[in-house]
Amino acid sequence: MPRSSAPTVTRPRAGARLGAGVGADAAxxxxxxxxxxxxxxxxxxxxxxxxxxxxxxxxxVSARIVAVDPSPALAIPGVRAVVTAADVPGRPTxxxxxxxxxxxxxxxxxYHGEPVAAVAADHPEAARAxxxxxxxxxxxxxPVVDAERALEAPPLHPxxxxxxxxxxxxxxxxxxxxxxxxxxYVVGMQDQAFxxxxxxxxxxxxxxxxxxxxxxxxxxxxxxxxxxxxxxPPERVRLHLAGVGGAFGxxxxxxxxxxxxxxxLGTGRPVKMVYSRDESFFGxxxxxxxxxxxxxxxxxxxxxxxxxxxxxxxxxxxLSSSNAVVxxxxxxxxxxxxxxxxxxxxxxxxxxNPPCGAMRGFGAVQVCYGHEAQMDKLAxxxxxxxxxxxxxxxxxxxxxxxTGQVLTGAVPVRECIRAAMAHPLPPAPSPLDPPxxxxxxxxxxxDHADVRRGVGVAVSVKNVAYSEGFDDYATARxxxxxxxxxxxxxxxxxxxxxxxxxxxxxxxxxxREELGVAGVLLAPAGTTDIGSAGSSSASRQTWMSGxxxxxxxxxxxxxxxxxxxxxxxxxxxxxxxxxxEVVHEGTGERLGLAALLAHGAVEAEHEYHHRxxxxxxxxxxxxxHLSVMVAAHRAVVDVxxxxxxxxxxxxxxxxxxxxxxxxxxxxxxxxxxxxxGIGLAVMEEIVLDEGRVKNPSFTDYLVPTTLDxxxxxxxxxxxxxxxxxYGAKGVGEPPAISSGPAVLAAIRDAxxxxxxxAPVRPEDIALAGAAPLSVxxxxxx
Amino acid sequence: MTSRxxxxxxxxxxxxxxxxxxxxxxxxxGAYELxGAYELxGAYELHVNGTVRTVEDAWLGESLLYVLRxxxxxxxxxxxxxxxxxxxxxVLLDDVVVCACCVLAVDAIGSHVETVEGVTERxxxxxxxxxxLAAGGVQCGFCTPGFVVAVYDLLRRRPDAGELEVREALSxxxxxxxxxxxxxxxxxTVQEERSGAAV
Ligand code: FES
Ligand code: FES
Numbered sequence: 008m009p010r011s012s013a014p015t016v017t018r019p020r021a022g023a024r025l026g027a028g029v030g031a032d033a034a035x036x037x038x039x040x041x042x043x044x045x046x047x048x049x050x051x052x053x054x055x056x057x058x059x060x061x062x063x064x065x066x067x068v069s070a071r072i073v074a075v076d077p078s079p080a081l082a083i084p085g086v087r088a089v090v091t092a093a094d095v096p097g098r099p100t101x102x103x104x105x106x107x108x109x110x111x112x113x114x115x116x117x118y119h120g121e122p123v124a125a126v127a128a129d130h131p132e133a134a135r136a137x138x139x140x141x142x143x144x145x146x147x148x149x150p151v152v153d154a155e156r157a158l159e160a161p162p163l164h165p166x167x168x169x170x171x172x173x174x175x176x177x178x179x180x181x182x183x184x185x186x187x188x189x190x191x192y193v194v195g196m197q198d199q200a201f202x203x204x205x206x207x208x209x210x211x212x213x214x215x216x217x218x219x220x221x222x223x224x225x226x227x228x229x230x231x232x233x234x235x236x237x238x239x240p241p242e243r244v245r246l247h248l249a250g251v252g253g254a255f256g257x258x259x260x261x262x263x264x265x266x267x268x269x270x271x272l273g274t275g276r277p278v279k280m281v282y283s284r285d286e287s288f289f290g291x292x293x294x295x296x297x298x299x300x301x302x303x304x305x306x307x308x309x310x311x312x313x314x315x316x317x318x319x320x321x322x323x324x325x326l327s328s329s330n331a332v333v334x335x336x337x338x339x340x341x342x343x344x345x346x347x348x349x350x351x352x353x354x355x356x357x358x359x360n361p362p363c364g365a366m367r368g369f370g371a372v373q374v375c376y377g378h379e380a381q382m383d384k385l386a387x388x389x390x391x392x393x394x395x396x397x398x399x400x401x402x403x404x405x406x407x408x409x410t411g412q413v414l415t416g417a418v419p420v421r422e423c424i425r426a427a428m429a430h431p432l433p434p435a436p437s438p439l440d441p442p443x444x445x446x447x448x449x450x451x452x453x454d455h456a457d458v459r460r461g462v463g464v465a466v467s468v469k470n471v472a473y474s475e476g477f478d479d480y481a482t483a484r485x486x487x488x489x490x491x492x493x494x495x496x497x498x499x500x501x502x503x504x505x506x507x508x509x510x511x512x513x514x515x516x517x518x519r520e521e522l523g524v525a526g527v528l529l530a531p532a533g534t535t536d537i538g539s540a541g542s543s544s545a546s547r548q549t550w551m552s553g554x555x556x557x558x559x560x561x562x563x564x565x566x567x568x569x570x571x572x573x574x575x576x577x578x579x580x581x582x583x584x585x586x587x588e589v590v591h592e593g594t595g596e597r598l599g600l601a602a603l604l605a606h607g608a609v610e611a612e613h614e615y616h617h618r619x620x621x622x623x624x625x626x627x628x629x630x631x632h633l634s635v636m637v638a639a640h641r642a643v644v645d646v647x648x649x650x651x652x653x654x655x656x657x658x659x660x661x662x663x664x665x666x667x668x669x670x671x672x673x674x675x676x677x678x679x680x681x682x683x684g685i686g687l688a689v690m691e692e693i694v695l696d697e698g699r700v701k702n703p704s705f706t707d708y709l710v711p712t713t714l715d716x717x718x719x720x721x722x723x724x725x726x727x728x729x730x731x732x733y734g735a736k737g738v739g740e741p742p743a744i745s746s747g748p749a750v751l752a753a754i755r756d757a758x759x760x761x762x763x764x765a766p767v768r769p770e771d772i773a774l775a776g777a778a779p780l781s782v783x784x785x786x787x788x
Numbered sequence: 789m790t791s792r793x794x795x796x797x798x799x800x801x802x803x804x805x806x807x808x809x810x811x812x813x814x815x816x817x818g819a820y821e822l823x824g825a826y827e828l829x830g831a832y833e834l835h836v837n838g839t840v841r842t843v844e845d846a847w848l849g850e851s852l853l854y855v856l857r858x859x860x861x862x863x864x865x866x867x868x869x870x871x872x873x874x875x876x877x878x879v880l881l882d883d884v885v886v887c888a889c890c891v892l893a894v895d896a897i898g899s900h901v902e903t904v905e906g907v908t909e910r911x912x913x914x915x916x917x918x919x920x921l922a923a924g925g926v927q928c929g930f931c932t933p934g935f936v937v938a939v940y941d942l943l944r945r946r947p948d949a950g951e952l953e954v955r956e957a958l959s960x961x962x963x964x965x966x967x968x969x970x971x972x973x974x975x976x977t978v979q980e981e982r983s984g985a986a987v
Contacts, residue, residue: 034921041929042917044864044904048930051863131854132847202868202876202930202964252868252930253964284869443952449959507928507965671924675970679927682967705873705962713955713968 097238120289175627184304203252216243256365292364327364335370426661463752523587546737651769680742837906
């Protein structure tokens with residue numbers, strides 16, 4: 008894969024000193040066991056005498072619970088316990104922002120699949136049969152499944168139906184442009200569809216507490232929520248990270264954690280639970296579906312004057328992280344462009360649909376479908392090249408977001424666009440192409456003569472780390488000592504959740520870089536021995552946990568310098584750290600790690616806080632974000648309009664990474680994120696019928712396969728971020744944001760259709776009359 | 789709506805996605821027993837990774853995947869869907885790749901089962917595993933054992949498979965992390981290495 012630097016930067020050659028320091032393609036420490044099938048994921052846990060748990064979920068979208076009778080379940084041989092809302096000793100609810108979600112529904116169920124009870128049995132089949140046997144009498148209620156309607160409807164929950172209404176008023180609200188374009192856009196509900204199903208093992212402890220081995224994104228907030236519901240002090244609830252098979256936001260909320268602990272404490276036995284794939288679709292939050300309206304104003308010359316938007320996110324039955332998602336949607340609704348005036352009205356609403364929360368891109372994805380379609384419309388109305396229009400309005404350093412915040416970090420929007428456009432286009436479709444390479448793929452349905460090529464571009468911006476005044480921090484401890492072989496060995500202790508992103512690799516690279524040791528061990532992540540690392544989300548761990556490890560290492564170096572000063576009887580100020588030694592500036596004498604560690608280990612802990620942010624004020628103004636990441640994508644598609652089939656041929660991208668600390672891993676994030684972006688654009692949607700999930704399986708919810716994924720051509724744009732450790736930004740989310748909107752733009756270009764909904768379904772193309780080309784098209788060929 | 793009902797589908801499955809019915813509980817339990825899921829299979833033997841393993845007290849309805857993972861301690865084959873859709877459970881059954889989740893364990897009696905652990909132990913996919921790691925084809929790794937088995941099988945049958953054929957052959961293995969780019973690169977690397985070695 009081609010990889011080049013942006014014109015703004017030269018790629019630093021760090022890591023050259025040690026093969027696997029920062030900037031090198033270091034190997035994952037968990038790679039070999041994963042490739043051999045020996046790595047223990049949360050679903051692989053096993054313990055003598057363990058029981059199997061199973062959740063009973065509501066078959067109704069909205070209903071009153073009249074009675075729950077567990078006795079038929081308890082009569083089944085091998086069934087050891089049934090727990091319901093009545094068995095929750097502590098707080099009956101949980102939640103990331105506000106505890107509004109019942110551990111088990113007791114009086115009402117508010118969405119299809121809401122947990123009502125859980126059972127533990129000797130065998131998973133007995134547990135499944137027992138869950139089915141629990142008698143629940145429901146009185147079905149009329150569900151409210153439309154977010155706009157929910158705003159007017161009687162409250163579905165004591166907290167009401169409006170999660171958050173955020174207004175951004177920026178600049179002159181009366182300003183108008185010479186050219187105005189308007190559009191409405193819809194985004195469907197996407198699922199994270201991580202491969203490793205929700206699973207864990209809870210083990211009752213002798214002190215009356217509990218040990219929970221679980222796949223999650225944030226051990227400490229899980230622990231705190233579990234402890235509240237168990238009515239236990241947090242230190243008696245000990246969480247241990249089990250192998251995580253992907254996350255993408257879907258493991259940020261509690262799923263089976265509390266249920267498992269209740270079953271284990273109730274039976275006094277270890278209990279394991281593994282969601283089936285169907286249950287996984289019900290067991291975690293999804294990406295918010297969105298309905299959006301935009302009006303863009305520009306001068307004749309193509310300068311954006313004002314953006315107006317109304318955004319309604321369907322948060323489903325419970326809050327989860329909706330408040331933060333809607334904030335992102337509002338803040339980044341204009342996209343990565345200089346917009347002097349803006350009026351943005353954003354809502355997150357409670358309905359009886361499945362709860363929605365975090366997913367890769369977190370609010371920035373939905374609005375990107377809107378702002379990028381609008382930029383194309385505007386370009387068409389202006390008779391301007393859409394790429395030119397974007398370059399002309401691109402944000403740069405020291406520009407303001409519509410929140411009034413001045414962007415003081417790197418904002419290489421133009422470089423990203425140019426890098427994406429610089430990749431060669433793929434060859435035009437040819438009658439000689441194998442039929443399988445055409446839209447419809449292995450179905451061999453499309454004729455060459457019917458295939459139309461389209462090209463689309465989209466650009467995105469999103470915050471990195473947590474925003475709006477949240478005290479966002481990460482803790483890490485590093486210990487340096489002489490190992491059994493006599494070589495110095497560092498051990499990193501951090502509760503950072505490795506979810507597949509490769510933080511474990513970076514942790515080792517950072518320690519090697521900072522301390523010059525080859526041997527770096529990673530202690531298992533858990534809550535018992537270290538403070539919170541924060542969540543593995545918001546593209547934040549490279550910056551946050553990376554920063555904590557870097558500064559813990561710096562503290563270790565200071566301690567070693569103090570040791571050297573003591574042994575030489577000189578001032579610390581005359582000593583310097585060089586690679587893995589302390590050097591006396593005057594005498595040139597050196598003390599290596601072996602000598603320095605002869606007096607015992609050194610250890611340092613650091614709690615890394617990023618620069619404080621502030622809440623948005625009543626006008627949606629304020630320095631709410633730490634920094635932003637941008638990316639540009641150019642998609643090439645082939646479409647058979649008669650059949651409505653789309654084949655994504657190529658995605659080219661330029662991504663603002665700050666600095667690539669491990670280029671291979673960055674490439675993996677880019678390609679994986681683009682796959683999820685393409686998924687939302689053309690195939691992935693949780694289909695709801697009056698709140699009922701119609702496709703909870705990989706048979707019916709389609710994620711891209713090797714046949715759906717095109718070639719990806721990626722360029723890293725490396726402009727170091729001033730505040731970030733090593734200048735590195737997060738890289739996980741941007742590829743999942745504008746890749747989908749670029750694909751949609753390309754399909755519009757190929758078909759001339761307006762296509763305002765993601766995902767585009769075959770019938771949206773095949774059954775719609777072609778809209779006038781002049782309105783929707785205008786993408787570069 | 790005011791009607792009261794016991795929400796239960798005809799087979800007693802009170803899981804979402806199914807319409808509620810009001811079949812009485814004992815009728816449901818009866819239907820369940822008829823399905824045979826609870827019948828004990830009696831002890832049986834499976835040939836797994838070249839050794840004979842005895843399975844005791846197993847229920848007749850257990851999948852090969854369940855027996856491998858939960859009774860024989862071979863958790864290399866994964867359980868991402870248990871519906872035959874993801875390939876994470878890929879194993880070789882008499883040298884043919886199958887989804888272990890879709891095979892009844894008792895149907896594998898008399899056959900040779902080889903899991904990713906067996907493939908690893910024989911070393912026949914060592915280059916595939918090394919290439920996956922070097923290329924960055926392993927992130928969370930949940931799909932990886934399935935890919936190792938599938939790529940091993942593909943390249944011994946079709947060492948020169950072109951890109952489209954490789955993509956088609958691996959399209960039954962889902963990966964949610966990598967977007968497949970690094971995995972496909974690993975396949976190309978192995979093909980090049982092996983053809984180089986063969987010359
Ligand atoms: S677990 Fe067998 S195909 Fe998915
Ligand atoms: S590496 Fe995570 S599913 Fe493939």
